Amino acid sequence: MTRTRTTRLRRPLLAGTTAVAAMAVTAGLVAATAEPAKAATGPKLSLIAATNSLTLTSWKEDPGVYLDLGTYLTAEGRPLELKVTRTSYKDPVTITQTVYEGGKTKAKTLPKGTVKDFSGLPGFAEVTVTDKAGKKVLSRTEDFCPNNASGRVRPDAPATSKYPESCPTNPFTLGSVWGVEKGWAANTYAGSYTEPATLAPGTYTAKVSVAKKYRDLFGIANKPATVKVTVVERSYEDDEGAAGAPAARSATAGEHAGHATAQQAPAAHAGHGPGHAPTPAEAAAPATSGAGPSYNVGHGPLKAAPPALPWALKKKQAARSMPVGDKGGQTDGSRKAPALQPLAKRPAGKPSVPDVPKPDLRSLPAYGIVVTDGEKDIPGKDYLAFSANVWNAGPAQLVVDGFRSPGKAKMDAYQYFYDAKGKQVGYTPTGTMEWDPRPGHVHWHFTDFASYRLLKADKKEAVRSGKEAFCLANTDAIDYTVKNANWHPYNTDLATACGEENSISVREVLDVGSGDTYSQDLPGQSFDITDVPNGTYYIQVLANPEKRLKETSVDNNSALRKIVLGGKPDARTVTVPAHDLVNEN
Secondary structure (H helix, E strand, C coil): CEECCECCCCCCCCCCCCCCHHHCCCHHHCCCCCCCCCCCCCCEEEEEECCCEEEEEEECCECCECCCCCEEEEEECCCEEEEEECCCCCCCCEEEEEEEECCEEEEEECCCCCCCCCCCEEEEEEEEEECCCCCEEEEEEEEECCCCCEEECCCCCCCCCCCCCCCCCCCCCCEEEEEECCCEEEECCCHHHCCCECCCCEEEEEEEEECHHHHHHHCCCCCCEEEEEEEEEECCCCCHHHHCCHHHCCCCCCECCCCCCCCCCCCCCCCCCCCCCCCHHHHHCCCCCCCCCCCECCCCCCCCCCCCCCHHHHHHHHHCCCCCCCECCECCCCCCCCCCCCCCCCCCCCCECCCCCCCCEEECCCEEEEEECCCCCCCCCCEEEEEEEEEECCCCCEEEEEEECCCCCEEEEEEEEECCCCCEEEEEEEEEEEEECCCCCCEEEECCCEEEEEEECCCCEEEECCCCCECCCCCEECECCCCCCCCCCCCCCHHHHCCCCCCCEEEEEECCCEEEEEEECCECCEEECCCCCCEEEEEEEEECCCCCCCCCCCCCCEEEEEEEEEEECCEEEEECCCECCECCC
16 A cells, blocks of 8 residues: 655554443442353353433534444353464464363364454454434444453452453554453443544433354344434533543543554543643554553553543643542542663672573554654655564563763663562663654653664665664553563553653663564654665664674564555655565555
8 A cells, every 4th residue: 555645654543442431330230140150151241321311512613423332241150251362474363262160271262354453352342323203314234342341330349450451453462361350340332442423412322232253253133232322412612621521521632742542442641731632643554553551652552531522622621731530439540650760879799690481572563654754844854754563572571770970971881680589680781771852742752762773685784773672561452462561551651651850860760561662753863765766675673683682582683674665756656565464554
């Protein structure tokens, strides 16, 4: 597919679901069932509605109604657990269900074609809407991510869910785990994965059903949920309260310049401080997914937002620095993660690299590849922008601490090693960290983590990106089926991982199973292809280029993505062939 020039690389958010504040739903919503007999092979799943009626808003400035109808899939007796994997990019995505026989778990392979990617179960929910006269005005199906925003449906259910908080949509994801915890419910709403509905103000009846193939597959009763819907039209210009009211339940992730855009799925942040709200131009590009709550401009995919607010309203919220996130009555998972604390002082003793498990850094092929003008219309200039991800296949975390000598501009960086019990057993110097004061960054970068090169058809270097220093954050869930994968990484955004200008020390962590996407979309980062001839090239993503980090293997640190440049000066194009079975175009 040939892509023409675009002025933005950044991607819109793929919404997962709304906050489950309504999950403080009465226990009477779903009667707790008795623990099934040992012969039971799976959970008892039910579709419920949190309310019999609700009001949805259509904004004059951004027409359309987001059909978050408050319907949930509940799991009783056992959790619903699904593992989605592919052996390589040449192989299709497959799915297994964890079932229970004689008290032991067993992987049950589900039919081929059950899933097509890692974003959820396709066509799971069937939605129909009829008007007051009983005339059908809308019929659609929506995909379902079991990791959508969820909550307990009874007080004796597990206090927390062990499953990840979203379904990844990075085109090069290798493995994912989906689940609905026992005694919990997950929202069936597909959010920004679907288009808003065109409904005039008035009263409607919405019916949500589970598609027959999934009812048969999981043993779900054919009991549709019916909700009375009132659509009202409002304008944020006429209603000053509109800027605050929706924010409590709906937020859109901001981004941070340089690292990719988009999550891992259910909830995110809107207007997190001045300058962090998306702009309308960002809606034009495709989206990826990240690993957890994050609001990083450009730095890695972000968790998808609940129903979107009008772009103009988001901008107004940002201008007012309106706070968003978890608070009283809101449990959408968008709370900012606590910072990971570095050691109080530099390591003492002799450096050593002990024989213990180490991280394994691997590069993914570049994606989100476009020709851009670097976000500014620079006459005669063409840039090749792309997203790149380096992830940790484990089995150990990558832990890097930076320590600053008083008055010094840079920090000295050290990599730490741990035994099977989590005890620190060694460390080694591994370069430096530097402060990046540029807008959109304003944090500490670990130098020489990865590098990017544009290679000619003969694999010789043509252009090198100027970006090689990064703040590490777990922005994408790449493979949560590998050994020691952490389904709930802490440092998922730069605000919690990258320190302040006056920091004396910083700890940056890349967890097992997660990766860090960085969007090379600014001049100095993206490739300047103004004087590069048309033809076939390869984008190389190279992790740990100087081999300063100690890891399990350095043989998988490079990944190549083939592209073909065309067009004329100041109007260049790029064709991105599929990478084996992966074709995000």
